[in-house]
Amino acid sequence: METWQILEYVAWGVSALLGLYMVIDWMKVDSSYSEDVLTSSREGELEAMTEEQHR
Amino acid sequence: MAHYEPPKQGKASQLFDVIVLVILTVGALFVPLWLGMAGAAKIVAEPVDSPTWESLGQTAAQAAQYEALGYDPASAHDLILARFDYSFSAGALIAMIVVIVLYYVLMLKFSEVEYREVIAEKFGDRR
């Protein structure tokens, strides 16, 4: 088998591993944190902090 | 103005919205491709029989570069002679202008309606 053919299989394999890593991590995070915490980010926090300080 | 309380969206409904968006997106790209309307193909209008660099309109310096790139007159024939066709009809141009202007007008109008509501709720309706 030629080097480049091996590289093709390696590329398929690494892609699958990276994809698998993300999906598994995603599932783990989603099941161990509540949805409220995960989606608690709000726009304009910096501005709001500045505003509070000047009040 | 009364405070607007948006409804909570369920999981299934969220998923459905995403699917709708994806279908629309993929459709916008691939429908013109499938219908074969994706224009901008180059056409060789006047092919040259048994081409030489001269008959392809290339000077010695230009021919030398083509040879350095690995071409001969026969293999470079289509590459060199293919041209775009920029002719268009006034009707199509007007149609395009109308579509674009209409799109922005529509957008600004709807946005303005929604924006007034946002400002009224955020700053209170004191005028």
Place this chain on the structure above:
Amino acid sequence: MADIDITSQTMDGMGPHGTKVGLLRVLGPAHVWALGVGIVLVGEYMGWNFAVGKGGAYAALIACWFAGILYTCVAMIDSEVTSTVAAAGGQYTQAKHIVGPLMAFNVGLYLVFAYTMLEAANAITAGYLISVVAGMTGYAGELDQRPFIILVIMFLAWLNYRGVLATLTFNLVITAIAFLAILVLFLSTSGILGGGIMQHTALFEGHEMPYGWIGVLAAMHFGLWYYLGIEGTTQAAEEVRSPARALPFGTLAGIMTLLIAATLTWYVCSGVLPWEFLGDGVNGSVAPLFDTARLSGSNGLIWLLGFGTLFATLASANGCINDASRAWFAMGRDKYLPGWFGAVHPRYRTPYRSIIFLVPIALIFALGAPLDQVITFSILSGLLEYTFMPLNIIMFRRKWPLNSIKRGYEHPFHPLPAVTLLALCALTFFAVFLGYGTQLVAMIGFYIVVSLWFHFWRYRFVNRGAQFTMPWPKPQGY
């Protein structure tokens, strides 16, 4: 933004509105530069040369400079607005505060579209490049490019998933190498160091303006490609340590870098490659700088520009994943899209669901559509966005005149840049119409349909007053 320590670790990402997990503020101006230039620099390595095909070498240079003016206006306008609106989502958030929700929704989609398409184009080019390397190293068979295209997208998505600092530091390094490669190529082929191989006069002879002036107009279409994506710097706003300073600085330094890189690229490529070959990015010169290096006869240059091209495509795809996911995330956070997307990874502090969701979308385009179509869709989305910008700045100055809110940067000569930008956009619409009228109409048709969908269905899930998050006074005229 006065005297608050936004780098404070205890307050970081946890503001009074109740954010428990927010994006991490870790980036400096160099990262902003790397994000902006990184996305765009690939445009010098591939794609811009379609402009040569559209109107000849001179047309491409004129288009390069006119597009440069267009983007200078974009960068100036963008810097002013974004130095005031510092939030992930960039132009989307600007539109939401200045023009209105529907416009914001459209702008958000332009961003995601432009970047995801560009990401797909980059992956296609990287795959092609690897197949060329395989050929050069003596591989006889036909290399299957798909696993490499997928690997590029997967690897960069993974990098983005793991954290923004590593992602953009990686971008800074490879972008710097790609930029230096252009400089080295220019110095060593133009005759400044060693023998020059430039023969502009001989190569242009008889082909100065192959289509006449209409070709110059048509070239504007791909002239945008020299700079497309520089406006993406604003997406980092929520992750930059001091946005009011770093964003204008990084953006304006970025556009200057690109003006230099674009002109040098045109100079070396058009001085070595005949225009018919250079201008055909599909059958002729897919990677013009690399082809120029091949004709220089120097093995060192070939490898340098080969790596430069690969790095440029990676840097660009990387930045695109970063920007598209920020825009998608910001829209999810506001419920413009399902709220599920507005989640932040508690450990890596990235919009992880948006990053994952956009991977298959990018793959569909990278594996399913031809390069010039993908580029055209990216350019069209960008063009619609640039048309929105002058409207945005005019309304911004009208609703909040200069003395009403403090801006980190004020652009000069208003409204001249806005008017210039609008005029150049109109010109570019005409250029796109000349070759790709059908796609233009299909694209706008798409935006009209989704706009109606948003206005009549989706918008009911959005909080009205709460989406206006900037601490600004009430706009004038309301």
